Amino acid sequence: MTYYGHSTFRLEAGDVSLLINPGIRNNEPIIPNDHDVRVIAVTNHADDALGNATEIAVNSKAWILGNEATIQKASAQGGKSWLLHTLRPEVPYEIPGMKVTPYSLQRLNPESGGRYENLGLHIEIGKMKIAYLGDTVVRGPFGQLETDILITPVGGNDVFEVKDATSLCIDAQPRLTIPMKWTAPEQPQKFSKYIEQFGRGTIPLVLQSGQIVEIEWAAGNEFRYTVN
Amino acid sequence: MSEHKSVIVDLEETEKTNINEFGEQASAEAAGVVSVNNVSERCRIWNVRVLVPEGREGTNIEEEALSAGEVDAGGKWETGYSIAVDAPIVTFTEVYDTNGDMETEEAHWAYVMNKDNPVKITLTIKNETAGQLDNIILNKTIPPELTNIIIESAKSGTAEFDEGTRQVVWKDLVIYPNEDSVLVIKANGRADSTEVANAGEIVITYRGEDQQRSSLKPDMSALTEYLTGIETAETEPNEWECILECSNESDIMVRLDKAEVYLIPEDGGEKEKKIEESPRFEMIPSQEWSAKFEVSSKSPPKCTQEVTYTPMNTVTRRVLGTINKVAQPIPVAHVEYTKEFDPPEVNSFDKTPVEINIELKNAGTAKFNDIKIVDNLPDDVMPPKTEHISALIRGEEFTGDFEVVVDPDDQNPEVPHTITFHLKNLKDSVGELEPGDSVKINYAIMAWRNRPEKEYPSPIQCYANTYPEGITADSISESDTHKIGIMYKKRRISAKKAINKGSGAGEYSILLVVENKGEVTVENVKVIDWIPAGFSYIITDPAEEEPAVSATSDGSNMAWAWTRMNPGDQKKLRVTVRGEGEYERREPEVTTE
Structure with a gap:
């Protein structure tokens, strides 16, 4: 797992690689266009999620997974139709080595006050079950899903605040939880502090941009991770 | 001691000591006055000299003799001098213990506001000299915070x-040499404000009496009305008896220290000492003293006298002392x-981290040296x-004994x-907690599915x-204060049911739609729907x-959780x-937490 900052992650296990929410920050793509990846998952159609996914997909011949609005926008950006795949809520997308089950969540539009769909992803890859909430203000079923790693926003405004992420984490009880998309440095620290106290065994891991985490089931049943 | 009067040489030395608010000696100074009191009723004394050949160290007296001139009968001559002292002959300590009921090595030094403070005041006066002290009077001002003074x-x-x-007022006490005397006062102290009392x-x-701070050992020499003369009387031809006669003509005691008589030879030459006495004879008024010698001479002998x-x-000597102690804050x-x-x-019904x-x-x-906070968390x-x-003190994380x-x-x-x-x-x-300083405690709790109809007081007790x-000193909240606010979020569970004809004979399709239409997550949702007798779940x-699915007296129940x-x-x-039969409709039952 590589963290690129904001809400951008790359998961890799064996031959399978998944780039999530490549995004754009300050009008600059977070991931270069020539990034080599097999599948790109985008949780909503906002630029900070979709980013330059279309260019990356064209260059690396990667699938783009997203909801209808996202796929339409990618198509409008010149995405090749044979590389675009619309995710339907609770309908898994599966390829050898990876299964992605989307759940319909919601993101807040700070300008209008309304909400639009954001997909939470339950990803099974490398024998790991990873819940990636994307840009969400609701938790959906993720409190009940069996999860090894929970990746949740904590920045407030249009996504979860720290308290919401903490509450979800306590219910989901993953082995590892990773905060993302914070808007102030104390937010991941606070999240981490809460999880250490109330997480009932969950380990909080605050990543910095560029850090890589290697996660494995050692001896088949011992959960281990190493941060570079 | 003679009942007759003698001139009085008097040393009156005074000392003043200031003790500061912390009980330390701030200053000690002394000065003296030496005086010559001519107690005679009619005789002047003159050529008066106060002799201080030794003991002048520590004073500003430089000469061995102080010339006092003449002093009329009943008159007085005096002069002052300074004395260097380190400490007074009387030492004083005050222990003002604001909690006299609790024995500690050091006294308690602060009131606790709005509480009864059992004050114990211990005043100790010690005589540091080898002589007795009397006429001691102590006046202590009792501050307005004290009542029930005992x-x-x-x-x-x-x-x-x-x-x-x-x-x-403590008086009439006599303190023997190198001993002390102690007065203990008890009272109730109560401060209604934080102003320093x-x-x-x-x-x-x-x-x-009979004490002095300097080491002076004064003596005096003077002259007064005193008669001396030599009487020469022929006892045999050319044999003469010479008598030196001295008479105290004054009304005070006089001491004859030396009497010498010299005979001047008829034919000249060196004079011959005929009387040499140092009688140190103390003469009362009108008393006479005489000494005689005999000499052969053709003419009446000629004599001189010294x-x-x-x-x-x-x-007489005494020390008069004053000690002023500044009020202890x-x-x-x-x-x-x-x-x-x-x-x-x-x-409500959520799990939310809360910073306290x-x-x-x-x-x-x-x-303050010790801080204790007891915080009470509800269920x-x-x-x-x-x-x-x-815990932070002065903005820094406290790493001491916590x-x-x-x-x-x-x-x-x-x-x-x-x-x-x-x-x-x-x-x-980190040093004691100074006035104005504070201790800040921060920690987090997890509000755990709180119910809106319930109150969650979290009272606190602070001690210092x-x-x-x-x-x-304490500050204790009421037991029902500091409530964690619970924002009521409405629960609203909708359960709809439709009974439709199925594809086969006697088959029904029951559609149940259960939805959380409320504003808050609900947990442990249980839905029970009834199947009439004669029908079976497929x-x-x-x-x-x-x-x-479980059997009931009139059919069976389907339960989801x-x-x-x-x-x-x-x-x-x-x-x-x-x-088979009629499919009777009953509404599904929904329960939640």
Whole structure:
């Protein structure tokens, strides 16, 4: 797992690689266009999620997974139709080595006050079950899903605040939880502090941009991770 | 001692000592006056010289003799001198203990505001000399904070409290050499404000007869009315008896120190000493003294005399002392606190981390060495882990002796907890908590599915103490204060049911739609739908939502249970049943937590 900052992650296990929410920050793509990846998952159609996914997909011949609005926008950006795949809520997308089950969540539009769909992803890859909430203000079923790693926003405004992420984490009880998309440095620290106290065994891991985490089931049943 | 009068040489030395508010000697100074008092009723003395050949060290007297000239009968001559002293002949200590009921090595030095402080005042006067001291009078001002003043004990003398002047007067005490006397006063002290009070001033006066601060050993020489002469009488032809006669013509004692008579030879030559006496003869008024010798001479012998006498003197001495003690300041201990929840309210039925910020402020004028805060958490709250609790003093994390106890020692949100924060022995780590300083405690709790109809008070008790430990200053909230706000979020569960004809004979398709239309997540949702007698459960779509089916007296029940339904969550169940008869409709039952 590589963290690129904001809400951008790359998961890799064996031959399978998944780039999530490549995004754009300050009008600059977070991931270069020539990034080599097999599948790109985008949780909503906002630029900070979709980013330059279309260019990356064209260059690396990667699938783009997203909801209808996202796929339409990618198509409008010149995405090749044979590389675009619309995710339907609770309908898994599966390829050898990876299964992605989307759940319909919601993101807040700070300008209008309304909400639009954001997909939470339950990803099974490398024998790991990873819940990636994307840009969400609701938790959906993720409190009940069996999860090894929970990746949740904590920045407030249009996504979860720290308290919401903490509450979800306590219910989901993953082995590892990773905060993302914070808007102030104390937010991941606070999240981490809460999880250490109330997480009932969950380990909080605050990543910095560029850090890589290697996660494995050692001896088949011992959960281990190493941060570079 | 003769009953006749002698000239009095008097040394009156005074000393003044100032003791500061901390009980330390701030200054000590002494001065003396030597005087010659001519007690004669009719005789002048003249050529008066006060002799101080030794003991002048520490004084500003340079000459061995002080010329006093003449002093008329009943008259007085005096001169002053300074004396260097390090300490007075009387030492004084006051122990003003604001908690006299508790024995400690060091006295308690602060009142606790709005509490009864059992004050014990111990006054000790010590005679540092080898002589007796008397005429000691001590006046202590009793501050207005004190009531119920009781003279507990006086080792000697008498002590009384005068309500009108608010003074304790201790007098008539005699202190023997190198001994002390102790007065103990008890009272109740009560401070209604945090302004620094005081223990009251003390003034002591004393008199030490036959004491002196300098080492002077004065003597005196003078002349007065005194008659001397030589009588020559022929006893045989050319044989003469010469008599030296001295007479004290004054009305005071005179001492004849030396009497010498010289005979001048008829034929010239060196004069011959015929009388040489040092009688140191003390002569009362009108008393005579004589000495004689015989000599052969054709003519009446010629003699000269040298007579030395002086009026006798008596040296008197005393020390008059004053000690002024500045009132000791008595600070007042007082604490205040604030306690805040962030956020101040949480959603009902949710799990929300809440930061608790407690600030205990030293709102008085005394310094604190020990701080204890007891915070009470209600049930439906998960307490923190102790390693995540921080205490700050002056903006810095406190790393001294800090004990945190969570009782019971678990994180069970179903029971109330008490958390005790104890910051000990501040003086040896970051220094005592000064007036205006504060201790800030921060920790987090997890509000755990709080119910909107329930109240969650979280009262707090704050304690602070000085060094040495005495009465505790406290600030204690009412038991029903500091409530965690619960924001009521409406629960609204919708359960709809449709009964449709199935594809086969006697087959029905029951559609159940259960939806959380409320604003808050609901947990442990249970749905029960009834199947009439004569019908049997066949299948459910989706298959993973298969119900638990149990027989009842009039048919069977299908039961579903979901641990959690978030706002907007919907369960759509299509159940196929088969049987014979009329399919009676009953509404599904929904229960939640």
